[in-house]
Amino acid sequence: xxxxxxxxxxxxxxxAPSKLATCSRDGVPNVATISQVYWVDHxxxxxxxxxxxxxxxxxxxxxxxxxxxxxxxxxxPWLLDIRYERSETEGEVFDAMDMQLEAIxxxxxxxxxxxxxxxxxxxxxxxxxxxVDPGA
Amino acid sequence: MLVPEGIAExxxxxxxxxxxxxxxxxxxxxxxxxxxxxxxxxxxxxxxxVVDTKGSRLREHLADNGVFTANFVQLPSHKxxxxxxxxxxxxxxxxxxxxxxKALADENASPAIALGFPQSFVDKMDAxxxxxxxxVRLHPEHVFDQTxxxxxxxxxxx
Numbered sequence: 001x002x003x004x005x006x007x008x009x010x011x012x013x014x015x016a017p018s019k020l021a022t023c024s025r026d027g028v029p030n031v032a033t034i035s036q037v038y039w040v041d042h043x044x045x046x047x048x049x050x051x052x053x054x055x056x057x058x059x060x061x062x063x064x065x066x067x068x069x070x071x072x073x074x075x076x077p078w079l080l081d082i083r084y085e086r087s088e089t090e091g092e093v094f095d096a097m098d099m100q101l102e103a104i105x106x107x108x109x110x111x112x113x114x115x116x117x118x119x120x121x122x123x124x125x126x127x128x129x130x131x132v133d134p135g136a
Numbered sequence: 137m138l139v140p141e142g143i144a145e146x147x148x149x150x151x152x153x154x155x156x157x158x159x160x161x162x163x164x165x166x167x168x169x170x171x172x173x174x175x176x177x178x179x180x181x182x183x184x185x186v187v188d189t190k191g192s193r194l195r196e197h198l199a200d201n202g203v204f205t206a207n208f209v210q211l212p213s214h215k216x217x218x219x220x221x222x223x224x225x226x227x228x229x230x231x232x233x234x235x236x237x238k239a240l241a242d243e244n245a246s247p248a249i250a251l252g253f254p255q256s257f258v259d260k261m262d263a264x265x266x267x268x269x270x271x272v273r274l275h276p277e278h279v280f281d282q283t284x285x286x287x288x289x290x291x292x293x294x
Contacts, residue, residue, distance in 0.1 A: 017209075019207070020167070021157045023164070025163075028159075028203060028205075029157040029159040029166075029203060029220075030157065030165075031155050031156070031157035031205055031206075033207075033216060033282075051285070062163050064164045064165060065165060066165050066166050067167070068155060072257075075260035077169060081164070108214075130169070131189060131190040132189055132267050
């Protein structure tokens with residue numbers, strides 16, 4: 001079991017787009033941009049479900065996923081190994097994500113395109129701050 | 137299949153960023169940061185430079201099943217495409233290949249600043265362009281339009 005560190009929180013502000021890798025039941029991976037990775041608690045994050053797309057189809061077949069986040073203060077990348085648990089269409093997390101998504105849509109010129117259908121709750125199985133050798 | 141002719145123009149747009157995807161024998165997916173690409177002039181394959189990171193399972197995954205995807209995003213258009221197919225490791229990046237990454241970082245810099253990205257982001261991408269990476273040749277079998285919106289996911293013809 002992993003515990004989300006406080007230092008990852010800036011990477012969840014929605015400033016830098018995140019990526020999510022999922023995999024279908026028949027073994028085809030998919031990488032997509034996600035608007036939000038929302039801190040729920042030290043063991044859970046919520047991702048925005050806006051369209052019924054490949055990502056949503058995949059995690060309902062195979063709940064394992066990996067998210068790539070960038071901290072906009074240091075541009076440090078993070079990887080989260082996560083497992084889909086459930087979707088919420090109302091409540092505190094949904095309302096907060098809905099408000100944040102409106103702000104993200106406005107900032108990125110996607111107002112009218114982004115619309116929150118559900119807050120998908122994931123259990124965090126692993127957390128890794130990516131270490132990259134800057135090379136020569 | 138060939139890389140669709142219609143997205144050749146997209147590959148020339150800047151700024152453009154890319155990530156790769158693989159999966160293990162246990163169907164656990166992985167996302168990989170990539171810092172450059174080159175498209176075969178005959179459109180038969182795309183070489184992707186995947187940055188080496190501690191704990192990466194890229195080689196393990198490709199040895200197990202060879203399934204590889206690359207996701208490209210351009211701003212401010214938000215145009216996005218994903219190529220899915222077979223990944224073949226060509227080897228570690230050498231200075232000539234790293235020059236591709238440096239060129240992409242340089243080409244992305246000014247348009248990224250114009251879009252409001254801070255200089256610190258451009259500097260980080262520039263630093264990562266020199267990072268050791270693994271060159272993966274992607275032989276596409278399917279190409280999808282992933283531009284955000286209800287039409288995302290449409291399969292393209294080669």
